[in-house]
Amino acid sequence: EAQVTQNPRYLITVTGKKLTVTCSQNMNHEYMSWYRQDPGLGLRQIYYSMNVEVTDKGDVPEGYKVSRKEKRNFPLILESPSPNQTSLYFCASTRTGWNEQYFGPGTRLTVT
Amino acid sequence: AQSVTQPDIHITVSEGASLELRCNYSYGATPYLFWYVQSPGQGLQLLLKYFSGDTLVQGIKGFEAEFKRSQSSFNLRKPSVHWSDAAEYFCAVGPLTGTASKLTFGTGTRLQVTL
Numbered sequence: 001e002a003q004v005t006q007n008p009r010y011l012i013t014v015t016g017k018k019l020t021v022t023c024s025q026n027m028n029h030e031y032m033s034w035y036r037q038d039p040g041l042g043l044r045q046i047y048y049s050m051n052v053e054v055t056d057k058g059d060v061p062e063g064y065k066v067s068r069k070e071k072r073n074f075p076l077i078l079e080s081p082s083p084n085q086t087s088l089y090f091c092a093s094t095r096t097g098w099n100e101q102y103f104g105p106g107t108r109l110t111v112t
Numbered sequence: 113a114q115s116v117t118q119p120d121i122h123i124t125v126s127e128g129a130s131l132e133l134r135c136n137y138s139y140g141a142t143p144y145l146f147w148y149v150q151s152p153g154q155g156l157q158l159l160l161k162y163f164s165g166d167t168l169v170q171g172i173k174g175f176e177a178e179f180k181r182s183q184s185s186f187n188l189r190k191p192s193v194h195w196s197d198a199a200e201y202f203c204a205v206g207p208l209t210g211t212a213s214k215l216t217f218g219t220g221t222r223l224q225v226t227l
Contacts, residue, residue, distance in 0.1 A: 004155075035217075040121075042202060042219040043156075059216075090155060101215070103155035 002027045004104035006091050012110045013081055021076045021107050023091030031094045032074040033058070033101070034066065036087040043090065049074055081111040114139045116205050116218035124224040125193050133188040133221050135203030145186045146204040146215065147177055156202065162186065173197070198225045 004025045013019055025032065033048040035058075045058030049068040063085055065077040074093075078085060091104040115138045125131050137143055144163045148156040160171025167179040177188045186203060203218040 040219055042116075042118075043217040045215070048214070092156075100158045100161070101156075103157070105155050106153075 002102065004091055004093055004102050006089075006104040006107050008107060009105065010108050012112065014112055015082055016080050019078050019081060019109075021078075021089060021091075021109070023074045023076065023104060024072050025074075025091075025093040025102065026072065027093060027095075027102065028071065029093035029095050029102070030071070032068070033092045034064070034074070034076045035090045035092065036060065036085075037090060037106075038087050046076070046089075078109075081109075083111050085109065086111050114143070114205050114207070114216045116203050116216055118201075118203055118218035118221050120221045121219070122222045122224065124226060126226050127195050128192050131188075131190045131193045131197070131223070133201050133203075133223070135186045135188065135218060136184055137186060137203070137205045138184065139205055139207075141207065144206045145177075145179060146206075147171065147175070147186075147188050148202045148204060148217075149173075150200045150202065150220075152199070159188070159201075193223075193225055195225045195227060198223055 007022045030051050034046040035043040037043050044060045046064050047058050047066040049055045052068050055066050089107045092101040094101045117136045146161045147159040149159050150156050159175050160169050162169045162179050170176050175190050179186050200220045200222045202220045204215040206215040
């Protein structure tokens with residue numbers, strides 16, 4: 001089954017404790033993205049990657065890092081999380097060009 | 113900069129009634145337009161997309177949308193709503209040339225369906 005998986009689905013952590021949210025897709029897609037969803041703000045792109053070792057900032061990259069060492073994986077790293085990063089995070093992937101983005105199920109992060 | 117406006121935060125319709133969700137976009141060139149649906153606790157699923165051709169596009173689950181360049185709109189419609197359509201709906205816009213990874217989303221419209 002074609003899918004995007006994220007782990008963990010729920011995470012509660014404390015300010016400053018480094019964390020990683022994993023994202024993996026099994027569709028051999030070149031493009032992958034991370035979004036955060038906040039009430040009243042919709043989805044905002046954090047980072048995206050066009051292929052292995054190629055990443056670029058989205059609209060709200062501050063406080064986040066990403067890496068793309070393998071085509072299937074695109075982890076999101078919060079090196080020093082803060083309460084304003086409490087949000088619902090989605091990973092998405094797509095083939096080259098203008099094709100449908102496939103979204104993961106989301107990761108709900110709470111930073112206290 | 114591209115932007116998307118969904119003026120209705122929350123809409124309530126009766127089951128069987130028709131539905132129209134509004135989407136207005138701002139973009140300097142021909143846009144690539146999408147509607148996504150997010151059911152409670154789920155990720156986003158593509159309903160339909162438009163980038164050229166017939167301005168009325170059909171999607172999944174009986175939804176359609178009409179692109180009106182003169183009004184910079186891409187409204188989503190369904191003739192008869194089912195209770196299972198209750199969800200949040202997002203309009204998105206992106207550049208025609210570029211990648212699907214540069215979408216800008218609207219803030220969403222939450223649809224409630226009464227029985």
